[in-house]
Amino acid sequence: MPVTDVRTHRVRVPLHTPFVTAVRSTSQVEALLVEIRDEDGRSGWGEATENWRVTGSSIAGAEAAVAGPLAAAVTGSDPDDLEPATRALAATVTGNQAAVSAVDCALHDLAAARLGVPLGQLLGTTRRSVATDVTLAVDTPERMRDAARRRRAEGFTVLKVKLGRGEHDDLARLTEIAEAAGASTVLRVDANQGWTPKEAIRLVRAVEDRGLNVEFVEQPVAAGDIEGLAEVTHAVGLPVMADESVWSPRDALHLVRTRAVDLINVKLAKCGGLRAARHLVALAEASGVGVLFGSMMETHVGVAATAALAATASGGGPVADLDAAWWLTHSPVAGGPRYDGAALVLSDAPGLGITALADPAPALSPR
Template identity: 60%
Template structure:
């Protein structure tokens, strides 16, 4: 039994609310869905999204990588050789981590479909309901406070607040959001590289003095400023998470060596898929660094794969997988779904995807 075809589907899905961070704004998710088909006509699905300012990937570039060297690496081979196939994907082309992730996840999905088990079960966990945080997009103070109240009323227990604009306004945002969300709601910050190291120390220290109960602050400084990340971690009590700084095990080892972060946000589009992401999880767990499983602005396809990884990852943090919640609809039929603040993995084989949405 062999892989006969690698199909590429470009989809565009509108968001119900604009997504705004310190580095970008979008009102639509434009995504590349990869479908790998075997000789019996069974399909496995994966996804890659274009994030120019984070991964550097574009839709045309991903499509070319998938249709060219990545398809060549897997076509004609037995999908049961999952580990070797994913290793071949990782070495077929330099960079292109989002494209690699799409193919890697599609291979995992196909393997689970062929075995008749959910993807999470293939990885080692039964499909289940998982709570996720929800993001408050960057905006005016009053709008973010109002959104916080709405999300709490909808049942979300963890808010991930986008900051990283004007430092003074960021402080005002957090005071208003805490008041609107109430004392029982967990609040995290995501600066998306928006501060300098000294700004981050000053702002986080002010938040600590104000007793706003911030659980952690994610990627306060630019991705390449590892010294700055360590500078912040050494000078604040609030746990610091690394996101854009961590792509590979070598990155994570350096963070551990410098004690630069307490938490790492592992994303499939950065690591290149489930196989390399599981390697990152193993390094983090062996080093005493906590893990958060997150995503880019992906649809239900990418979120399903990330949630399957989260199901087998020991983390004290609710998963950071609300991306598909922002979509007006899924681009596929089947797959994971949201039930209020919770993400439900499909109990069907693989990701539970039966095809493109009509």
């Protein structure tokens, strides 16, 4: 039963609260959902999101890549034989990682659906939920403090704090949040490339001196400044994570060899899907580097695929930063995952559990 059809669906879903970082601000998610069908009518789903500032991906570009060379690469292939099919995808286009990821994930989803098992089980786990943090978007210290209190009341015990708007203001923001959230709350700091190495070192040392409960610092400097990243990592006690600096196993290997980071953030839209992500995870584990499974601002489709992979993780340390779909007013699909407080609960149905596109839901009131 080979792949017979590759379809694309454009969706636009509003956020219940604007999402602001050091590099961009958005009030909606625009995504391209990819649906792959076999001749028996089963479907597999994947997602590519638009993100000009980080990945350079656009809906139009992803749609062209999927409808053209990527569809040609998988049509007629056997979805039960994932390795050659996904390997062919990775060699089909240069760049366009979000589009490659969408088709790769759809193939994995279809393979699991054909076996009648959840995607996580295909990847090697029976876990059906993954704990996630929740992000505090960049704002004034007072508003971020109030947001921290609301998120705590909603059951989130790990807060990812977006910073990178200025060294002294960032320290004030983080201090306000730590006091409001309480000592039992774990904080993760994400600067989104917003600091120079010297600024990052001063700020992280100040955080350490104040005894704030920070778990790690993510992407403190520009993505291409690997020397600066290493400088920060060697100068501070807190673990340092790379996000925008690591897209591929080659990037990860360079970071490992230069001892530039303690952890890497694995995102399917950056690396090109589940096949590539599993290679990244294997490399990190073999090198003693920690892994966080993250996402772009995307819908339940993309988040579910990453969560299925995150559910396979073992050992201690950070696991998931998968609150992206939590920000949406509704899911664009029927079925799939849901949030239960700080837990992302995966479907027990075959594959990702997605059955169809959902009817548009009314927008919710801002939180």
